[in-house]
Amino acid sequence: MDLQNQQRVIDAAEKYGAENVVVLLGSSDAEGAGVYAETVTAGDPSFAGPLAGVSLGLPVYHVFDEAIKSEADPRVWEEQISMMEMVLDTAKLAASVANMRDQHSKSKL
Amino acid sequence: MGKLSGKKLIFLGERDGVPSPAMEACFAGSGAEVVFSATECFV
Numbered sequence: 091m092d093l094q095n096q097q098r099v100i101d102a103a104e105k106y107g108a109e110n111v112v113v114l115l116g117s118s119d120a121e122g123a124g125v126y127a128e129t130v131t132a133g134d135p136s137f138a139g140p141l142a143g144v145s146l147g148l149p150v151y152h153v154f155d156e157a158i159k160s161e162a163d164p165r166v167w168e169e170q171i172s173m174m175e176m177v178l179d180t181a182k183l184a185a186s187v188a189n190m191r192d193q194h195s196k197s198k199l
Numbered sequence: 200m201g202k203l204s205g206k207k208l209i210f211l212g213e214r215d216g217v218p219s220p221a222m223e224a225c226f227a228g229s230g231a232e233v234v235f236s237a238t239e240c241f242v
Contacts, residue, residue, distance in 0.1 A: 091211070091239070092237070092239055095211065095235075095237050095239070098235050098237070099209060099235065101235075102207065102209055102234045102235050105234075106207040106234060110205075110206060110207050111206070111207045111208075111209060111234070112203065112206045112207070112208055112209070112231070113208075113209045113211060114208060114209070114210050114211070114222055114226075115211050115212075115213075116210070116211065116212035116213050116216045116217030116218060116219065116221070116222055116238075117211075117213050117216050118213050118215045118216030118217075119216075122213070126211055130209075148209075153217050153222055153225075154217075157202065158203075161201045161202055161203050161226065161229050162225035162226055162229070163224075163225055163226075163227070163228050166224045166225045166227075167225050170221035170224055170225060171217055171221050171222075171225060174216060174217055178216065199202045199203070199206075
């Protein structure tokens with residue numbers, strides 16, 4: 091994850107409290123989604139950014155997770171996201187993030 | 200009230216996946232507040 095974005099995630103967690111923040115990912119590949127999820131829960135696995143060694147434990151979901159999709163405006167979803175939903179492996183993406191969430195998130199929705 | 204109501208949302212989108220503005224539009228009525236939104240690209 092971009093190093094500046096890592097800092098902004100830390101800032102948001104500190105300002106609002108980790109239990110009040112939810113991270114939603116739009117990654118296109120499962121491996122990348124897993125790395126993002128790991129970064130905002132256990133810490134930066136590359137040890138390059140501000141989240142290195144910082145376990146925020148944030149609740150993190152892929153936007154294709156059914157628990158999240160069900161909260162979206164269905165009309166806007168159809169317009170903005172349904173095209174990518176058809177071409178990406180949504181179950182694999184959601185599962186990759188869920189795996190990290192189950193291991194490292196301190197709270198869930 | 201939805202599950203996201205009252206939450207602070209961070210969107211981390213991807214240009215080749217789902218960009219953050221698309222997610223923001225979808226959850227504008229969820230009762231959650233967007234506190235940070237970014238779309239990264241890998242080229």
